Amino acid sequence: MQAISHVQNLNSYLIIRRSKPRFDKPVPLAVPPVRLAVPVRCVYHSDSVQFPNGVGSSRVDWQSSCAILSSKVFSQDQDSGDKSNTSSASDHLAAAVNGHKTSLDLNLVPLDKKNKPQPPAKQPPQKPLTITDLSPAPMHGSQLRVAYQGVPGAYSEAAAGKAYPNCEAIPCDQFEVAFQAVELWIADRAVLPVENSLGGSIHRNYDLLLRHRLHIVGEVQLPVHHCLLALPGVRKEYLTRVISHPQALSQCENTVTKLGLNVTREAVDDTAGAAEYIATNNLRDTAAIASARAAELYGLNVLADGIQDDSSNVTRFVMLARDPIIPRTDRPFKTSIVFAHEEGTSVLFKVLSAFAFRNISLTKIESRPHRNRPIRLVDDANVGTAKHFEYMFYVDFEASMAEVRAQNALAEVQEFTSFLRVLGSYPMDMTPWCPSRGNP
Numbered sequence: 001m002q003a004i005s006h007v008q009n010l011n012s013y014l015i016i017r018r019s020k021p022r023f024d025k026p027v028p029l030a031v032p033p034v035r036l037a038v039p040v041r042c043v044y045h046s047d048s049v050q051f052p053n054g055v056g057s058s059r060v061d062w063q064s065s066c067a068i069l070s071s072k073v074f075s076q077d078q079d080s081g082d083k084s085n086t087s088s089a090s091d092h093l094a095a096a097v098n099g100h101k102t103s104l105d106l107n108l109v110p111l112d113k114k115n116k117p118q119p120p121a122k123q124p125p126q127k128p129l130t131i132t133d134l135s136p137a138p139m140h141g142s143q144l145r146v147a148y149q150g151v152p153g154a155y156s157e158a159a160a161g162k163a164y165p166n167c168e169a170i171p172c173d174q175f176e177v178a179f180q181a182v183e184l185w186i187a188d189r190a191v192l193p194v195e196n197s198l199g200g201s202i203h204r205n206y207d208l209l210l211r212h213r214l215h216i217v218g219e220v221q222l223p224v225h226h227c228l229l230a231l232p233g234v235r236k237e238y239l240t241r242v243i244s245h246p247q248a249l250s251q252c253e254n255t256v257t258k259l260g261l262n263v264t265r266e267a268v269d270d271t272a273g274a275a276e277y278i279a280t281n282n283l284r285d286t287a288a289i290a291s292a293r294a295a296e297l298y299g300l301n302v303l304a305d306g307i308q309d310d311s312s313n314v315t316r317f318v319m320l321a322r323d324p325i326i327p328r329t330d331r332p333f334k335t336s337i338v339f340a341h342e343e344g345t346s347v348l349f350k351v352l353s354a355f356a357f358r359n360i361s362l363t364k365i366e367s368r369p370h371r372n373r374p375i376r377l378v379d380d381a382n383v384g385t386a387k388h389f390e391y392m393f394y395v396d397f398e399a400s401m402a403e404v405r406a407q408n409a410l411a412e413v414q415e416f417t418s419f420l421r422v423l424g425s426y427p428m429d430m431t432p433w434c435p436s437r438g439n440p
């Protein structure tokens, strides 16, 4: 591990810069009891970050010290950051739970007179924390508002309901709108798909995770059972077109062919939206691939049931919040990170070995174009110029950031990378396996 040479608070995220490599010590990123009432000032030591009022004593500490673990070259502009809609530093530093205001000052550069810390303002009476405070709850005291992409009847709506039973599901027309709904406090959470067992990754959401500042606080895996829907009286032979979300079209690709349909396939924004479109426009030559619930909602008939190419078709969704949750060790946790290196893919093997070495299983690797620096040119006078594509790597691994082995693995990863961000450390979905039959 390296000595920390300075620590700075950039846009509410603690950036740790290190001076020289040393690999032998664990990183003291302890995750300690919740104590939100006490203002905490972070001080730094030569080789650790410490909180004098008890190490990392609140959710806000955790957010600030671990949510982005470190970055030697931290580019806020990666993925053309749309800063106007992201939450401000003050949002993050002035969190309140049960009347407990937290104030965390991570400015370690000397303060000028103007910015001198003021005595704390009078706080409202504080209520004792309860177990529910450990995972961020809605601040407005009502039903949890959960943003999803699509219209009622979409699988994402079902995923929101599975993740947060009894929530108020808020439909959004695009993934980005769901991110913004949470950032702007219109919603408390967003539940968004990231991968499907047949169709693969939902790349848009990987890019948006990087561009936005939300934290992954959970995951939910939803069996997806597709139906072919059409207006009452329409038969398969009448169809010239099938419309649906591109993921749904790809999940049913072979079955649609096997059904002998002579149709074109057209992509629309979401599965339930496809059903609604057919109903609204009274389209008798078009079918939608969507859920049985969408059929009910929009008055369509089910022409074929269970048309996904594999019966165990599952989509994985992540739950996003403004604040991270405090990672624990009393149940299986997953951690999601994203990293890059200036010298490209050469770092990949070293990073993966940091996990292999500690017996930490990886559950997912994804790479996306490095939007700020998509191409790296390497000139060789003798043979010409190699043009390497540059990537951001996303890795999910099976460990909690509360575990020392995960902290050590990330400390090592940090040595090899120029950019590293922890997207979240969250409980794994361990619900019993049930194939897609009977789901929405």
Ligand SMILES: O=C(O)C(=O)C[C@]1(C(=O)O)C=C[C@@H](O)C=C1
Residues within 6 Å of the ligand: 149, 150, 153, 154, 155, 156, 157, 193, 196, 202, 224, 245, 247, 248, 269, 270, 271, 272, 315
């Ligand atoms: O269109 C919907 O119903 C969605 O919720 C979106 C979505 C996706 O983006 O993958 C979700 C689950 C299924 O995999 C198909 C589509």
